Amino acid sequence: MIRDVDISISPEAAACDGSILKAASRKAGIQAESFTILRRSIDARRHDIKMQMRIRLYAGEKKPRFQPVAFQSSSGRKAIVVGAGPAGLFAALTLLEHGIAPIVLERGKDVHSRLRDTALLSQKGVLDPESNYAFGEGGAGAFSDGKLYTRSSKRGDVGKVLRLFVQFGADEEILYDSHPHIGSDALPSIIENMRSAILSHGGEVRFSTLVTGLIRKGDETIGVRLSTGEEIIAPVILATGHSAKDVYRFLDSSGYALEPKGTAVGVRLEHKQALIDSMQYHAEGKRSPYLPPASYSFVTQVSGRGVYSFCMCPGGSVVPAATEKGHLVVNGMSPRSRRGEFANSGIVVEIRREDVEGDDPFAVLRYIEEIERKCWNPGFAAPAERLMDFIDDSPRSGVLRTTYHPGVIPTRLDDVLPPLVASSLREGLKAFGRMSHSRFLTNDALLIAPETRTSSPIRILRDDGMKQGRGLYPAGEGAGYAGGIVSAAIDGTEAALRLKGDYYGQEG
């Protein structure tokens, strides 16, 4: 007999298989021998914190084993995938499922070499424009927090993306946690395992390989041109992320259809993790060892404009995510344990197309670039201001200790952010303070600017009436149809399926 049952138990009981089995069997009124967890979330609305779990019980039945996705070796069919971020990697894996060999072209280095380059950037302020937090194997997702929460479940099979992550080495917990997370320290080996699967089934992965143009024949894209002059001919999945501005430029100059797209910009906010724990778990002192480091999620409207927290990294650090000298961008990441002393989150303001000057495809990008340039300091030191000093607009104290390695420079943030962003942030933060009974609003928290690359400021059009023609499949965050690891992975998967349908029919 198989039976699904919902239970609500203490965090301590939820950490013990025997207690889960006992509680679930009692609730279902059966004597089960084994179980799997289908869903798990924390209910911290009251002091008496509970774990809400959906459990599948097996009584007299065998628990099914994890079913890995099978890949096929190619039979002469091929496709180009530009970019080895989540969209490109999942596109490549999907092609392999259907016996099409992907040729993955990545401008950056392999994920392990990237570790050295990102360390050099963080610790010495030296940027390699082709190997950094955005460019290289794994894309922007490689050194992320690896949060896999997404709202894009209607767009594709989120479960399959998560199962593939598990197949390549992620913990099975991501299959049932309501806010799954992998961790920046666990991601590199998962990405390497994906590469091994691609290579062992006849695909190719080429690093330090910069695509500088597309080759067209009539209205069909038939291949790509590399910076070396080499040409590769096959249909193209373009999954280059939102930091590849050179890609938007060569698409625009070759007549492909682009449009400007709204995005969100703001700052990273860094608190002590202990404060967030006490705020969310209603307790002073040390967090229970059975509870994970707490996170928060806030959203409000300021004069009809969205202001929200974004990409929260409990126990994490703030990192320099720029791809060019003279521009500053910050972002956040955290290791699997999330055991760091600080919590950080983006706090961002919605920017609409009509907020910026011009309506050409690059209008929103120009707005963002201006902020990044204004915030830049030698060595990638970031402008920063204490939270209450910013809210009261009365800079009075120096900055705080921070996880941001290149260092921070005390700055009145109103001097480096556009007035629209600064004033909306200020009102938004006040609203978050009211929602959290003001505990959130402390001068022991630091705002670090700027968080500008939350989503693409440009969309590469891909549906009807497009000038794109056949043979080009823009995918992932850079195409403007996804934001975040899972939605980019889903979008890459969908692009691969469209390519397969168009070029290789129903076979395979």
Ligand SMILES: Cc1cc2nc3c(=O)[nH]c(=O)nc-3n(C[C@H](O)[C@H](O)[C@H](O)COP(=O)(O)OP(=O)(O)OC[C@H]3O[C@@H](n4cnc5c(N)ncnc54)[C@H](O)[C@@H]3O)c2cc1C
């Ligand atoms: C520090 C950080 C933390 C993040 N944390 C999270 C998180 O916890 N959860 C989450 O969901 N999202 C997170 N994100 C966002 C997430 O990483 C992106 O949404 C996601 O990686 C987008 O995937 P993508 O494949 O579309 O593009 P990208 O990941 O940007 O990959 C694009 C790839 O294309 C390559 N490329 C670009 N141009 C060329 C070219 N001309 N030729 C060859 N190759 C090229 C790039 O080098 C890159 O590897 C984070 C981002 C950063 C920077």
